[in-house]
Amino acid sequence: MTWMVTGGAGYIGAHVVEAFRLAGIDTVVVDNLSSGHRDFVPEDVPFIEADLNGEIALEGAFRDHDVAGVVHIAGYKYAGESVKRPLYTYRANVSAMVALLAAMETAGVQNLVFSSSAATFGTPETELVTEASPTVPESPYGETKLIGEWLLADQARAAGLRHTSLRYFNVVGSGTDRITDTSPHNLFPLVFNALVAGKTPHINGGDYPTPDGTCVRDYIHVADLADAHVAAAQRLAAGESVEPVYNLGSGSGTSVREIMDAMAAVTGIDFTPEVKDRRPGDPARIVADGTLAARDLGWTMRHSVQDMVASAWSARQAWERRAAR
Missing domain, CATH: 3.90.25.10 (UDP-galactose 4-epimerase, domain 1)
Structure with a gap:
């Protein structure tokens, strides 16, 4: 069983790949290296440098690596910057997910864990946010993450996609000295x-x-976050029930x-x-x-x-x- 990790050369994605390795599960990484680093991906993990909007490359990856599911982390994640670059943000976060879901449908891959965001909530009216709290995003970034969740729900109804989305706030720390956060905004x-x-x-x-x-x-350690992605993937692969959305908070x-x-x-x-x-x-x-x-x-x-x-x-x-x- 192999899981594809999109954005697996980035800070969070590379930690997710590491968590899959520790769980004994094979991965293949797809990343365009717009913000990721090739040396974050272990040498023995297959790496495909590609943009998710390139559907042909995705279809080849699914075919060549016998992919059982996808952890979708790739995207443009800067809320403040997304206000200045809305079209870029929508292309990276929405158009890319459409291409990914189309490639998954073609390949018959039915399991997806989505790295969503607490930005979907906007400014909550309550101090403790639950999965049922209103979603009122206040940036193009938050909007695109919420649209991503909608796309998953629609594809589930139309094509039987099994999915869950993980929402979280501030991801910090490192699980290994090999991977560090190099973002200019965090x-x-x-x-x-x-x-x-x-x-x-x-x-x-x-x-x-x-x-x-x-x-x-909420500040959460990236290794704890990565373990949650693996647990979600394992439940999907085993056919166990999952909620459409989970908050990962303290x-x-x-x-x-x-x-x-x-x-x-x-x-x-x-x-x-x-x-x-x-x-x-x-x-x-x-x-x-x-x-x-x-x-x-x-x-x-x-x-x-x-x-x-x-x-x-x-x-x-x-x-x-x-x-x-």
Whole structure:
């Protein structure tokens, strides 16, 4: 049994490939390397450099590798940037999924795990988000992820597709020094880059109605997230029932200041973050309830905040050592 991981050369996708390897399940990676890295994919894992909108390449991959299911992670994931590039975002996230589903139908592949997003919720009216919470996305990115979920539901009704979507907030940490987060937009790389450059990281808003005045969010370790993708794939492959959507959340959350404190402790770089004005539309607290995922996928937060920061910092340093060679 082989599972295709789209976007498997990226930060999250490569961790999912690693989790499949640890579970003894073969994978094939499809990635256009627009943001991924070829060396994130182990040498013994088949790699196809292709854009998902190229349906012919996809059909060949399904045929040549006897694919039993797909974990669809590839996409343009930057909410803020998607506002500036809506057409690019829709092509990368919606048109590509249409092509993927068409290729799957042609190949007779019926199982799909979709890497969705908590951006589908927009700004929730409640502090604890469940799968039943209203979806009111506020960016083209969030819209495309919600449309992706709709496409899966439509294809399930029309062609018997078996699927589930995993929604999550902030993915951090590293499960191996071989893979690090190189995004120019994510919190951990932004803070690490600032510290290495001798600059002071900043916090947007310090007067929220939270215990320390800073926003509270869900930060989940990428290795825990990857394990959930494998569990979902295994349930689909076994013909077991799954929910159409699962939230992967902590149920409690972590404040931005707690993250900053952990970064100072782990890196050994003492700093006091600059507190800037609030960003418009930032709610004080958004945390997801992971009860359903715990029930069906064995979801749990296996890593502490300290683990998240320490593993991310270690992988970042290893990346820099490799780049310096």
